[in-house]
Structures are given as structure tokens and as C-alpha cells.
Amino acid sequence: MWILMAVFSSFFAGITAILAKCGIRRTDSDVATAVRTGVVLAFSWLMAAISGSIPSAVQISSRSLLFLCLSGLATGASWLCYFRALSIGNVNQVVPVDKSSTVLTILLAIIFLQERSNLPARLAGAALLGFGIYLMIEKKSAAAEKKGRKWFIYAALSAVFAALTSILAKIGISGVESNLGTAIRTCVVFLMAWLVVLIKRKQAQVRQIDRRELGFILLSGITTGASWLCYYYAIQNGAVSAVVAIDKLSILVSLFFSAVVFSEKLSRRALCGLALMVAGTLLMVFLT
Numbered sequence: 001m002w003i004l005m006a007v008f009s010s011f012f013a014g015i016t017a018i019l020a021k022c023g024i025r026r027t028d029s030d031v032a033t034a035v036r037t038g039v040v041l042a043f044s045w046l047m048a049a050i051s052g053s054i055p056s057a058v059q060i061s062s063r064s065l066l067f068l069c070l071s072g073l074a075t076g077a078s079w080l081c082y083f084r085a086l087s088i089g090n091v092n093q094v095v096p097v098d099k100s101s102t103v104l105t106i107l108l109a110i111i112f113l114q115e116r117s118n119l120p121a122r123l124a125g126a127a128l129l130g131f132g133i134y135l136m137i138e139k140k141s142a143a144a145e146k147k148g149r150k151w152f153i154y155a156a157l158s159a160v161f162a163a164l165t166s167i168l169a170k171i172g173i174s175g176v177e178s179n180l181g182t183a184i185r186t187c188v189v190f191l192m193a194w195l196v197v198l199i200k201r202k203q204a205q206v207r208q209i210d211r212r213e214l215g216f217i218l219l220s221g222i223t224t225g226a227s228w229l230c231y232y233y234a235i236q237n238g239a240v241s242a243v244v245a246i247d248k249l250s251i252l253v254s255l256f257f258s259a260v261v262f263s264e265k266l267s268r269r270a271l272c273g274l275a276l277m278v279a280g281t282l283l284m285v286f287l288t
Contacts, residue, residue, distance in 0.1 A: 014253020
């Protein structure tokens with residue numbers, strides 16, 4: 001069941017990147033992130049209410065609450081960096097860099113979560129993922145050269161924070177119903193996102209968001225919420241290293257729609273990298 005939920009998480013995450021890109025063509029990325037976080041917050045608490053897990057919130061240990069909050073902070077930082085990168089770079093450039101968090105997460109899971117069963121397969125899968133990501137990161141375009149590598153810095157920071165998110169969430173969600181855990185950590189992300197908007201004095205821009213882009217931002221919030229609910233159920237019941245590897249296959253969805261919607265094409269080098277990433281993921285899932 002956790003494998004199926006990881007697949008659903010991957011699908012929704014892939015669609016999210018495309019919807020978000022459509023919503024931040026003219027809208028400031030910080031403002032868009034704050035608005036969509038409100039949608040995710042409402043969605044996650046609705047699911048927690050439907051599952052009947054809200055009353056158990058009073059029974060959450062202080063340790064679990066601490067790590068859920070820390071994972072929320074890491075998620076907020078990852079989001080802010082990710083959507084800033086999307087606003088200035090191409091989807092097929094930003095997404096592969098962001099997905100490099102997979103390799104770091106696998107290594108952290110081996111070290112801190114003791115996920116060492118069939119270790120050679122895990123390391124081989126991580127190596128394939130890493131090399132595949134490297135081939136895709138190397139893809140350049142004239143537009144990227146003109147804009148510089150600023151998008152790369154934001155995408156790399158997004159990857160680091162995303163890796164920390166998975167490890168912190170795995171620790172924090174232990175003994176906590178997954179829907180409730182997602183709702184609690186989303187509160188932290190929501191506060192962090194709006195704090196950034198207020199500090200930068202961008203709150204006035206909320207009323208100026210184009211209606212069409214607002215629609216895409218709201219839809220991206222819904223797909224993000226769906227992805228999170230599936231993802232945290234999966235990591236609660238499965239191995240983090242395998243779940244993260246499956247989840248990162250969202251790159252297939254993102255790249256497919258980036259080609260259809262934005263006409264962003266991949267080079268042969270990048271396609272080889274994508275094939276290695278898929279092979280590494282399958283190795284992680286079936287041999288660990």
C-alpha cells in the first residue's frame with residue numbers, strides 16, 4: 001500500500017511543478033508560495049478532520065511535535081527556494097537539481113535511520129540516481145546563460161532543505177497519524193511563508209495577482225496537499241530511501257508536461273540521465 005501511495009505522491013508532485021510555473025509567470029514567487037500554502041493548510045486539516053485524527057493531537061509527544069515543526073521549517077525553506085528557482089529558470093533545468101535531494105536523503109536515511117537492509121542495492125541505486133541527475137543538471141540553454149546560474153543556487157538549496165524535511169518528518173511522524181502530522185507541519189510552513197511576505201513587504205501584491213495565475217496557484221496548492229498526504233503516509237509505513245526514490249519520479253510527469261505546455265525539450269544527454277534516474281529508482285524499490 002505504501003508503494004502505491006508513493007506513486008500517487010509522485011504523480012501529484014509532478015503536476016504541481018507545472019501548475020506552479022504557470023502561476024508565477026508574472027506573480028512574485030514569495031507571494032505565490034504564501035497563497036498556495038493557505039490552500040494546502042485548509043486541505044490538510046480537512047483530511048485530518050475526515051480521518052478523525054484531530055482529537056489525538058493532545059496525545060502527541062513533545063519530541064514528535066518538535067521534529068514535525070522542524071520538518072515544517074525545512075519544507076518552507078525548500079518551497080521558497082524551489083519556486084524562486086522555477087520563476088527564473090526552466091522546469092527541465094530546475095526540477096533535476098531539486099531532485100538531487102534524493103541521493104542526500106538516501107545517505108541520511110542510511111546513517112540516521114539505520115536503513116541498511118540490502119545496503120549494496122541502496123548504494124548502487126543512489127549512484128545511478130546521482131549520475132543521472134548530474135547528466136541532467138549539465139543541460140544548458142541560451143536563456144540560462146543569459147540569466148546566469150542564480151536559478152541553480154536556489155534549486156540546490158531547495159534540494160538540501162527537502163532532504164532534511166524527509167528525515168525530520170520520518171522521526172516526527174512516528175506514532176502520529178499521517179494526516180494529522182501533515183496538518184501540523186503545514187501550519188509551520190504557512191506561518192513561515194507569510195512571515196517572509198511580511199518581512200519583504202509584499203503583502204500588497206496579493207490583491208494584484210492575475211486571476212488566471214491565481215487559479216493555477218490554487219490548483220497547485222490542491223495537488224501539493226494531495227501529494228503530501230500520500231507522501232507522509234508512505235514514509236510512515238515504508239522505508240524512507242525507497243519512498244523518496246519513488247516520489248522523485250515525479251520528474252517524469254513534470255518533464256512530460258513541460259514539453260507539452262512550455263515546449264521545453266531535453267537533449268540526448270539529459271534523456272540518458274533521466275533513464276539512469278528511473279533505473280536507480282527501480283533498483284531501490286525492488287531490491288531493498
